[in-house]
Each structure stands twice: as structure tokens, then as C-alpha cells.
Amino acid sequence: MSPARTESRRGCVRPPHFDILWLPKAALRSVENDPSDCILVVGVSRPKMALTIMTVILVSLFLTFHMIYDSALNSLQTKTVEHPRPPILLLSRRLYPAASRRLPQAIIMGVRKCGTRALLEMLYLHPMVQKAAGEVHFFDRDDNYNKGLEWYRMQMPHSYPGQITIEKSPSYFVTSEVSSSRTYSCHECQRETPVNSAGARYKSDIRLHPVEGQRSHCLPALPTPPPKSFEQLALFPNGSINEAYRPLAISVYHNYLHRWLEVFPREQMLIVNGDLLIEDPVSQLQKIERFLGLEARIGTHNFYFNETKGFYCLRNETSDRCLRETKGRRHPRVDPEVVSKLRRYFGEHNQKFYELVGEDLGWPEE
Structure with missing residues (x-):
């Protein structure tokens, strides 16, 4: 190998601010006909920095898998309401709190x-x-x-x-009041409309229907009585207030x-x-x-x-x-x-x- 060639190989420069090592191939007794001048030696010159990088990578992977776990766990709890599974990764729940069902505040x-x-x-x-x-x-x-x-x-x-x-x-x-009126039909419940608040919430489209029973084959069906208006339900015929009318x-x-x-x-x-x-x-x-x-x-x-x-x-x-x-x-x-x-x-x-x-x-x- 010529002296100039050897000097060129020995002159390989390590890029600044990088924790990697560039060496002349001559240092490793490279073959003569290899066209490359330098090779990259994989290694770390700053162990503390390497440890920090590895820690960040591991924590990121840990949180990613934890999010996947939380999603699967919450889905499972929704399907098994009677027997919800307790959390497995207790430590991770401190690092990354998961959603849960709570009593209303x-x-x-x-x-x-x-x-x-x-x-x-x-x-x-x-x-x-x-x-x-x-x-x-x-x-x-x-x-x-x-x-x-x-x-x-x-x-x-x-x-x-x-x-x-x-x-x-x-x-x-x-x-x-509600506990004593649970046998009301859905239609009946829908008409329980408070009428206070400056008289702004009165309704006059209420419909009352008799409960259907078994119809007699000997007697004709009775006609359905016409629906009463709000005025007829809220007031007695003499004009006094019907205080027993539930919306009132x-x-x-x-x-x-x-x-x-x-x-x-x-x-x-x-x-x-x-x-x-x-x-x-x-x-x-x-x-x-x-x-x-x-x-x-x-x-x-x-x-x-x-x-x-x-x-x-x-x-x-x-x-x-x-x-x-x-x-x-x-x-x-x-x-x-x-x-x-x-x-x-x-x-x-x-x-x-x-x-x-x-x-x-x-x-x-x-």
C-alpha cells in the first residue's frame, strides 16, 4: 500500500457531536482491494445517555401496551357488568389513570x-x-x-x-308522588307537565283514553268520550281550581x-x-x-x-x-x-x- 493511500485511510474524520466511532480500515487490516476508506464501528461512547434513551423507549412501549390493555379491559367490563374484572397492572394505573364508572357527583x-x-x-x-x-x-x-x-x-x-x-x-x-303512581301508563306519565313558571308551560293537547277491557259480544261498544281540554281538567265546572289535577x-x-x-x-x-x-x-x-x-x-x-x-x-x-x-x-x-x-x-x-x-x-x- 502506498504511503499516500495509507495516510488517506488514517485521515478519516469522526463527525462532531456523534457518539459513534469512525476508524480507518487499515486499523482492522482490511483487504487491499476494498474501495471504501472508512468503516463504522457500532458502539456507544456515552453509557449514561444510552441508558436514558433505552429508558425512554421502554417507557413508551410500556404506556402503549397499557393503553391497549385499558381499552380491552373497559370493553370487557361493559360486556360483563355483573362481574367486572379488577385491574391487573396496578403500578401502571398510577402512572396512567384509566377511566372507570363512578357514582354521580x-x-x-x-x-x-x-x-x-x-x-x-x-x-x-x-x-x-x-x-x-x-x-x-x-x-x-x-x-x-x-x-x-x-x-x-x-x-x-x-x-x-x-x-x-x-x-x-x-x-x-x-x-x-312518583312512588305511588307507578301503574300509570307511559301516556299518562307524558301528560304530567308542571304548569307553574309564569304560566308559560300549559298544555291543552292532552288526550285521555279509557283502559281497554274484554268487549262483550252482547253489548255494543261504547263510544270513546271526546278528549278534555286543559281548561276542563284544570278547573271545575264552577270555575274553581282543581288542586288535585296532577300537573297543578x-x-x-x-x-x-x-x-x-x-x-x-x-x-x-x-x-x-x-x-x-x-x-x-x-x-x-x-x-x-x-x-x-x-x-x-x-x-x-x-x-x-x-x-x-x-x-x-x-x-x-x-x-x-x-x-x-x-x-x-x-x-x-x-x-x-x-x-x-x-x-x-x-x-x-x-x-x-x-x-x-x-x-x-x-x-x-x-
């Missing part, structure tokens, strides 16, 4: 037909809120209550630590709030004005965020006014949507004289309710 307990579904959907815009899919009816139905708290917990959605789970069952507010009875809110205040302190309950929720949802939701201890995240960017429907619809980062057609609907016209009479009737009851909640909601009495 807040409950929307009433009242019917006053915007409970709308309120729940609005709160669900908050990233730290999870909601039950439907009305659970745990506390007001013996058949559900007897299944125990574990059954109740399994009706809740998966949530992460720090998130708040909320369920809503409006009939909780009138629990004793469950609208005397102070009768039911008394029972709740015997169990829960006032500061654990938040009264939301349904009328303001319709007119200015953001202000009411900010009030609820503070009550629940949540960071303020819901704002005007989450709503837009639908001119066709006449109320606010919801908006998030990915889509816009309104509640289904049965929500936010305009209520039928009621005889103004009946409305005035009912407002006077509820005036005294509303004042008692204001005293209990410590707030005048401003429902008109005339």
Missing part, C-alpha cells in the same frame, strides 16, 4: 318539562363533565333501588379522575322542596331559573360551573340562535346541533282568563317557594 332532580334535558346537554359541552345516557330512576323506583349502589354505579358512563358525572331524573323532585299539584314546588331541605343543606342545592336558561343560557351555565367547582369553559361560542326553532342550539369544536323536535317546542294557546286565574292561584305558593330558595324568580301573578 351531581344530580339534576327536576322538574319535569322545565328544561332538564337541555340543561344536561348544555353542561355536557364542558370537557370535565360526563353524563348518564338516560334517566336512571334509582331513588324513586323500588325495583331499581333494591339492586343496590353497584347497579346504580354501572349505569354511569366511564369518566377520568377529576371529571364530574351527572345524571338527571326529574321525578326525583316529587319522589313520594306537582307545580306547588314548596311542598316538595321542604322535604329535600330536611335532608340536604341549602348550600348543596342550586336552583336554576328555567326561563333565564332559555333566554340567556351562558349566564346560567357559568353560575352552575362555579357551583360545581369547574373551570369556566362554556361560553357564547357554544351557542347559536336558531331562528326557525326560536331557541338556542348547541355548538362544539366539531359540530352544531339542536335538541330533538319535542324539546323547546312552542306550547299551545290557553284561554287567557284561565292563565290569569292560575297565576293568582300560584302567587301565594310561589312566594313561599321564593322564601325557601332565597331568591325571587319574578314569575308574574297577573
